Structures are given as C-alpha cells and as structure tokens.
Amino acid sequence: MKTFLRLTSLVRPWFWWMALAALTAFAATGSGIGLLLTAAWLIAKAALQPPLAALQIGIVGVRFFGIARGVLRYTERLISHNTTFKILASLRLWFYDAVEPLAPARLMQFKSADLLQRIVDDIGSLENIYTRVLAPPVTAILTSILMWFLLGFWSQEAALLLLLFHLLAGIGIPALSAFLSRGNSSGILQEQALQQVLAVDFAMGLGELQLSGNLQSHLERLEAAETEKLRLERKNALSDGMHEALTGLLMNAAVIAVLSAVMPLVESGQTSGIALSIVTLAVMASFEAILPLPASARHLEADIHAGERLFEILDATPEVTAPLSPLTIPTDLTLEARNISFTYPGSFRKALDQVSITIPHGSHTAIVGPSGSGKSTLTSLLMRFWNCSEGELCLGGHNINLFDPEELRRHISLVSQKTYIFATTIRENLLLARPNATEAEISSALEGAGIGHFKSRLNEFTGQHGMQLSGGERQRIAIARAILQDAPIVILDEATANLDPLTEEEINRTMEQFTKGKTLITLTHRLKAMERFDTILLFVKGSIAEQGTHRELINQNGVYSRMNGAGRIPKTS
C-alpha cells in the first residue's frame, strides 16, 4: 500500500490530464450505453406504432450517440496516450535525478547491462500505471453510478440488483482470480530470474559446458525452468479465461435479475413495456466498463513489484553529498593522502590500507602494481565516487570533501580503460568533455589522440556502446576527450593498455607535451619508459610497497625490478 501511494504521488502532477482522460473514457462508454438504449427505445416505441414524428428523437439520439462514441473514444485515446508519454518522461527524469547522486557507489551491484535493462523495463511498466491501473476503476465507478440513476428511474430494486452484479463482477471476480492465481506472479518472476542465470551461463559458458560434459544436464535444467514457468503461466491463463467467462455469465445473470425486477412493474402497468428492452440492452452495454478490472488488479500487482524494486535502489543514501558551502578549488593542486584506508562494502580485504603519499602540483607520477592492488581505488576516492573509510585525501591542503564534487571533477581529466562511449555521434561524445569546444579545439584534441582523420567523421554514429568503432578507436576518443577537457590534473588509468606499441608510444609522447605543467598520474601495470616519471609508487595489496624514481627502484632489487624483468613474447612480430 505504501509503495502504491508513493507511485501515485509520482503521477500526481498529471492529475488533471488523467481526470480529463477518465471522463472522456466514461463519456465514450456512456455513449455506447446511450446508443443501445436509444436504439432499444426506438424499436420498442416503433412496435407500438406511433406516428413517425414520435420516433424522431430516438433517430437523432441513435445517430448522435453512434458518432459521439467513436469521436470520444478517439479523443480519449489521444489524451491518455499523451498523458502516458508525459508520465513516462517524468518517471525517467525522476529516476535519473534520484539515481544520479547514488552513482557509481550505490549502483555497483548493477554493473551488468541486464540488471540495468531490468530497471528500464520496470520504469516502462510503470508508465502504464495510469491507463491500466488507475483509469479503468474510475470509468467503471462512473458507469455504475450512471446505471444506478438510469435504472432507478424505473425501479430502485433493479438499480440495486445491477449494482450488486457490478460489484460482484468488478470486485468479487478480480478478488477470486487474484486468490486463485496468488503466488503465481512471484513464482513466475522467480523462474524468470533462475532462467536468466541459466540462459546467460548457457550462452556465455557454452564452451565450458561442452568440455566438462555438462551440456545435456544444463539443457535439461533450462528446459525444467521453462516448463515450470509455463506451468505457472498456464495457471494464470486459466484464471484469466475464467474471469472473462464469469464476467460474461454475470452480465447475463444481471439481465435476468433486472428483467425479473422490471417485469412485474410492466405487468401491473406501473411502467411502460418499452423499459424492458431499454434496460436489457443498457445493462449489457454497461459491462463493457467492468471487463478490464481483473486485468487492472493484475497490473497493479506487477506495478507494485516494479515500484518496490525501484524504491529499493533509490532509498539508498548517497555515498557522497555536496557540502552546503563548498570551498573554491585552490590554485595549488598538490595532492596529499594522509593515512587513507578503504574497504569496498561486502568485501573482506582492505582495498587501500594506511596509504600516505604526496603528489606535488605539476609533477608526473606513475602508480604501478598488479591488478587488484588498489591503484584504481585511489582514483575513485579522488573523483569522489567513494569516501575514504579512514584518513583524509587533501587537495592544496584542504580535505577534498570540502569542495563541490562536480567542481572538483572539472579539475581532473580521467581516462580509464573502461571509458564509456555513448550511442550518439562522435562529436557529441567529444563535446561531453567541453560542451562549447570550437572546431579547432576538437581537431587538435583528435590530432593529439592520434585520430586526426576522425575530423571528417565527427557526425558519424558510434553505435551501441561505441561498437561501430574498434577498441583502439574508442580508447583514443577517450584520450581526445581528456585533452579537450584540459584540466590541471590528468589521470591515465591503463589508458593505453589496448593499443599497439607504436600508437602507445605516439600517444605517450603527445600526453607528455600536453601535461607539461599539469599534474599527471599514470596508473599502469606495464613498465614502459618509466624513466619519464618524477616518482613511481608501487602498490601491492593496498599498500605502498616501494617508492622512488625508476633507477632507485631498479637498484632496490625488489618487486619492481622483478616486474620489470619478466620476459614476454611480443604480440606483433
């Protein structure tokens, strides 16, 4: 219930639009009733052989309602779709705004695209909360009230009886079908989750399954999950079919009940016999508004599930919040880590353990070490993706928590190995780094990244995740972005790891030029041309194991010199 209220509060800004759409829907249903009602009146009256003029009003009524129904239905569809799109757009914005402060720390468990897709699907299913969940009951209630007054004109008893049948069909049957299919939806969701895992394991691990002789048994498990899912869906379909059939049956029962209430009145002459055909057809037409209710109950259940999942994400407290009165970023950008430690949530080991370093403004530093040694964690802390568990990270002598995180990030260019390329044009991807960059600036950034020839391809689309580009091209676009951003601190996190040695060399030379006077921090596990760095920090298991210039470290004969010596077959001959 709480989730439902939170969901409805999200669509509240569109209340008047929704009300208008519901009223139009009701008017369309009402016209349908009106059409049959006037038609029945027309022929019943005609059967009494009055002069043609007496039928005129009926003839006009039939035509009016006939046209009104179609036009109203059309209007209603336009309004409700328009409202739905507005709701969808606002839901996305709402979700984005709510999730933005949580990224990336609180979204760590949603790394895989599938999980994010599930979020997008959840929002998509909520867009229908108005058309499928909120609107049908409103229309049904209005129709019931209309019928109450209509039948009440002839017989209070008939009106009461019809109301009873409406309640049975509108509340009783949905409740019954919810009771019969209880647990089905969550059972189906469970099977789907299981199947998702099995399907991913199957598609991605097919080779391993074959080699280990587990292919058959895995196929059987996939089939078993599918069979169970279909069994539950079948139960759902059976109850769907049942409520449709039962609603039809109730409609016919309502006809008999109402007729049995009106007939004695006709017999005793209290009411004209014309009423008989009118009420019959009107009762039949009124059930059109009741039919969608069971489906609405099911959609409600699904929407609440979707809402719960979304709120669960959004209810997390952000890792990082901006200070109320942030300091301005100082001109001296000396970086200093004072005894910082950090542990990722759910992990047992410290990713950083009591690290203290100073990186002077304008110096060039290399941070090396095996993967998982804490190099990237340091970057994440500096970018304010996470907060240090202990110790403090300072910039120009001030704790970085005192700056506005966005302002801080503007002072840092980060090129990581996993830089994301958006599915838009190359130009848009570059402009991300500096929205008002000139053509000349873009050109020189591209040149610097070794992809000067992209100047003529700026309006090309990069495809999903930049898939139209090769891995090396994507990486170089990331480098071009960093050049374009032109921040005083540049961090290259394995930025050239995917490139061939020649290009790597070329880009390193450009970066050398470009970062003159800037603070450069290079994170790498490949020890190449290390002489160019002022200081080298070697990280092992979250702590600084060795520190010094290339020469000093080689002479220490420690881990660094062993890493440097490991012989390898080069990739290209």
Added chain:
Amino acid sequence: MNRDQRLFGLIGECRTPFILSFVSGTLAGIMMIGQAYCLSTLINGAFILHQPFSALRLQVALFALFSLLRMLLSWAGHTEANRGTLHIRKKLFLQITNTIARRGPLFARSMQSGKLSLTMQKGVGALDAYFSQFIPQLYLAIAIPVLILIAVFPIDPISGLILLLTAPLIPLFMALIGKRAGALTDRQWESLSRMSGYFLDMLQGITTLKIFARSRSQHSAIEEAGENFRVATMKVLKIAFLSSLTLELVGTIGTALIAVGIGVRLLSGSIAFQAALFVLILTPDFYLPLRQLGLKFHASMEGASAAKDIFAILEAEGPEPRNGSRSPDRESVKSLPITFGKVSYTYPESGVLAMNSASCCIPAGKTTAIIGPSGSGKSTLVSMILRFADPDSGTISIGHDPLESFTIEGWQQLISWVPQHPFLFNETLGENIMMANREASAEQLQQAVNLSGLDSVIGGLPQGLDTPIGEEGARLSGGEAQRVALARAFIKNSPILVLDEPTSHTDPELEASLSASMKTLMQHRTTIIIAHRLETVQSAAQIIMLQDGTVMHSGTHEEMLRMNPFYQKALAAGEKEPS
C-alpha cells in the same frame, strides 16, 4: 518466407488445440445467437403479448442454459488456445537452445552479447499474445459475423444486407491499418525502443558523465529527449488512431442504421418486434470481434519484432561442427599425435579467412607452444582441436582417424581447456570445479584445489568451497578465475590439454605460482599452449609459429633459434621490452 507465414507455420505442427479452440469459439457464437433469440422472445412475450413473468420461465431457463454453455465454451476456447500457445513456446524454446548447443560456442560468441539469453528468456514469451490472442481472434472475426449473418438473413434480409455491406469496410480498413498505420506503428515501436535505449545508455554511462561533471546537466537532455519523443509519437498516433476511429464509426453507424431501419419498418408493420429486437441485440456482437481484432493486432506487435530475433537464431547460416558416430579410445589417444592436413577455415559471420591451408603435427604426450601475432589463427587452431569448429577443407586427425569421425561429446571428454578468460557459472566455487568431473572424490577435489593454488583464495572466502561466486564469477578476479579453470583441468585428468597462457596478470608472485601449477598439469599430456611467456616457449618440446592462418615455422626452440630470423627477432624484442 515472410514473418507471418513462418509464425503461422508453427501452428501447423500443433493443430489440435487451435482447432478445438476454433470449434469452441464457433459453438459459443451459436450459443450467443440462442441467447439473443431467448431474450427477444422473453421481452416480446412480456411487452407485446403481455404474458406474466411466470409464463416465460422456459425462455428464462433457456437463456440461462445458453449463457452457461457459452461461458463454458468460451473458457474452453481460451484454454485450448493457451494450451497450443504454450506448446509452441516450449517447442520454440527447445529449438533455440538446441540450435545454439549444436552450433557451438563460436556461434554463441558471434551474436551480440546478451541477445541470445534475452531471446531465450523474453523473446519466445513475447510471441504469446500473437498465438493466444491474435490468431484465435483472427478466426473469430470471420466465424462470428458469418454466424450472425446466417441467423439474421432469414429473419430480416434488409438488416442482413446492411451488415453484409458494412462488414467488408472493416477488413478493408484493417488492411489499411496493416499497410499505412502498420508502418507508422512500426516506426513508433522503433522510436520507443530507441528512447528506452537512450535512457539505458545514460544510466550505463552515468559514471563517465560524472567524470566530466556532466551528470546533473544531463537532466535537461533527458527531459528534452522525452519531450521530443512524445511530440513525434503523438503526431504518428493522431493518424494511427484515425483508422481505429473509422473502424469504430463503421460499427456504431452500422448499429444506428439498423436501429433506424428496423424502427421505421416496425412502424409500417413489415417486421415483427421480436425479430427486430433479435437483430438489434446481435448487431453490436457482429462488429465487436472485428473491432477487437485491431486491438489484438497491436498486442501481438511485440511478438512480431521478437520473432525476427528468434528466426535469426534458428535460420542463421554457416557451418556447424560435424558430429561423428564413434567414441575415441582414451588409452590410444594418449600416444597418438594430432595432425593438421591443409586445414582452412573462414568465419561465416565476418568472412575472415582465419586458417589458410595450415599443416602441422602435434606430438603425443609433449608440449607444443603456439606463437604468432594476434589474428594469426592461434585461437582458431585451438577451437578446432576443441571441436568448436570443423575445417572447411582439409582434415585434422589423431593417428589415422579424422576428428570428425568421433562424436563431439566423446572427443571433448578427453580434453581439458584452460582459456584466457574462463567462464564461471553462477554456482558455488566447489560446484564450478566439480562440474569437470562429477565422479571425483572429496580428496581429488582437495588435491585439485591445492595443485591449482586455489587454497589461499578459498581461505579468504566466507564459506570456503561452498561460497557462491555470483553472476559470471563476479566475486573472483581474472587470475583467480584462471585457477578455477586449472583446478577443473586437474580434476578432469584428461590425456589432452589446451591452455591459453595468461597475459594480463603481472603480479610476479601470482604468475610464478600459476606457471608452476601449469607445469605440473602439462606433464605426460599432449599439451597445446598458446604461449606468451618466454620461459614457456623455451621449455616446449615443439614450437609452432603462425602467421596469417598458416604455419610459418615449426621446430624446437634451438632449431628455431638457429634457422628462423623471425623467431630470433621476436625473441630479441620480447627480452627487451615486456608487452
């Protein structure tokens, strides 16, 4: 064959439930006519003949009976259509999984990531509405109007004629919907999925947006995209809905025409009240199934686009590994060399010629190192030994038997595989190792764990071997994953071993322990290793150097050093700078 024909073809293989559904639908239609007849006589009796309610009990009872039968029949129709649909879904699901299993890992990897599992999981389900709703409705939209026409014509030919003349307007508009509005709906679908793709893109890239301090300002971009989408879509919908407006109007104006027509004829006495009422009650039911067809058509649209992905998998072209009939003999395999005779292979999707008439011999019980630049065919060669692909031309044999003469499963039982990036299943760590040999004892498992150097990893896990390692092995690092693959190889204890040496872990301690484990594993087995480390190459019994899909040179380290300038150059470069 177009999509609809192919979908329709699926029904052909599972006709009974659909036929039963059609029969029940038709019978329910007859019951509906019976209801209308009872109701009209009932009202006629009370209104025109002034009979008391008590005299009309038979009509009431009949009406109730018809109602009950109609309910049961339509329920049965619904249920049967659902049964048939689920049958088709299950069948398609199995077809898809079997196709993927048959085509093998190379095929699975050639598809866009996530697409296969998504199609398996959701794509087939999306077809549900097409079979369980659209197809039955398509039939009812023909059967019910015909039944009503048959009932109405003898009683009131003029109304029958109006119905007959207006009815074709609906299929006509339907056809227009199918063509004009259908194209519009397609476009709307496309932009809808593009829009949700855009949003997904923003969510996935949110960290990058943060890096550029652009995440907050993206708010307005998303707002603008949503608004543009709404305006564009509404333009489309205004037209698309016009056709359904026309449909609706045909229905309501048809009803109005008939009502006025019979009203006037009632005045002149040329039609009886009962007949008039009977026709009037049936008129909305005449147009209803036609109108609903349009709605169900929209509901089935999602399935139509899913069908594209499904058939793309089922009908993808390209070779598949050829399954032989014999089982290889484990003992003799130990002592037989594997020979490649003029083997060529082209990847069907990219058309890249990955192996070009390659010939070589891999000696039994010894280690063969494969070296060469990326794209030279190293992994293709390995794929063929693993039987993920069979040569387009040429043969691979063990002793004198071509690999193709063995069953794929039987051959793969004799091989262990340690790839660069082993796949870990969403199971416990222990299960991920044991899967390679279910008959292994607890001691053997422990031994494999120790030999592969996993014991230290397990010490750091909360539940040891019983720790679930999460989706795609999320809880383990790349180096740890490779140790799991080594443990699998130890526990499988197969005569042939295929290894891809790690390139990416530069922790010297880890590397040393991994290579020590590998050495133990390689003893007395026919080993094919894609080598990256100098030491591995030096200690191999034979080295095969690939270039552009052909074997450029092969021999021992010493022979290669002596004879081969390329090898010397490669080694010299390798010693100078690690890459």
